[in-house]
Amino acid sequence: MTIRVLVADDEQLIRVGFGAILDAEPDMAVVAEAADGVEAVALATEHRPDVVLMDVRMPGLTGIDATAHLVRTLPEPPRVLVVTTFENDSYVYEALRAGATGFLLKRARTDELLHAVRLVARGDSLLFPAAVRDLALRHAPVAPDRSRIDRLSEREQAVLRLMASGLSNPEIADRMGVGGETVKTHVARVLAKLAVRDRTQAVIAAYESGFVTAGS
Known part of the structure; x- marks a missing residue:
């Protein structure tokens, strides 16, 4: 299957560079390029890409608002990878909360870019546990709300903790001594009970609720 990608960045050199790298891969194709957030929304609606590389800071409509x-509006929205210069940018955190699946630094190596696109295209989340933790703790609400976390069973809470530490499903299965399908079921239930789209939003909810803290 060819992964259809939209590249949205107000810097032409970035768009051209990412486009050349992605188009050189046999399993990827750049279907459109956008120079701002408004254009990104219009082209994503028209071309329905699998993945959008979204610059977080763009004129007109930011990457946060575009995400x-x-x-919110597409029945099957693309996976959004926010592209940023600094991993501790507060804009990154807001984009993740808005529904982005992960973020990628503009200085990322070619292999990191390709891995990230393939990863999110198959439905996984691109998480950097330390960076997400720092961002979440910095922007966590003063009075955390644990009501959604309390809906989880003990086993589901254990799975969420391991998700927050950045473990994949196979790694969680190995840690808990259960099968991969069992973990997949637990993860699906965690997402449903937290009413979130993917693992990234689940991890953010874990930190914002105070369920996972810096020292845990």
């Missing part, structure tokens, strides 16, 4: 619009 939120796509997630």
Whole structure:
């Protein structure tokens, strides 16, 4: 299957560079390029890419607002990878909360870019546990709300903790001594009970609720 990608960045060199790298891969194709958030929304709606590489800071409509619009309005929204210069940028955190699946640094190596696109295209989340933790703790609400976390069973809470530490499903299965399908079922239930789209939003909810803290 060819992974259809939209590249949205207000810097032409970035768009051209990412486009050349992605188009050189046999399993990827750049279907459109956008120079701002408004264009990104329009082209994503028209071309329905699998993945959008979304610059977080763009004129007119930011990457945050563009991401939120796509997630809110499209029946099957694309996976959004936010592209940023600094991993501790507060814009990154807001984009993740808006529905982005993960983020990628503009200085990322070619192999990191390709791995990230393939990873999110198959439905996984691109998480950097330490960076997400720092961002979440910095922007966590003063009065955390644990009501959604309390809906989880003890086993589901254990799975969420391991998700927050950045473990994949096979790694969680190995840690808990259960099968891969069992973990997959637990993860699906965690997402449903937290009413979130994917693992990234689940991890953010874990930190914002105070369920997972810096020292845990």
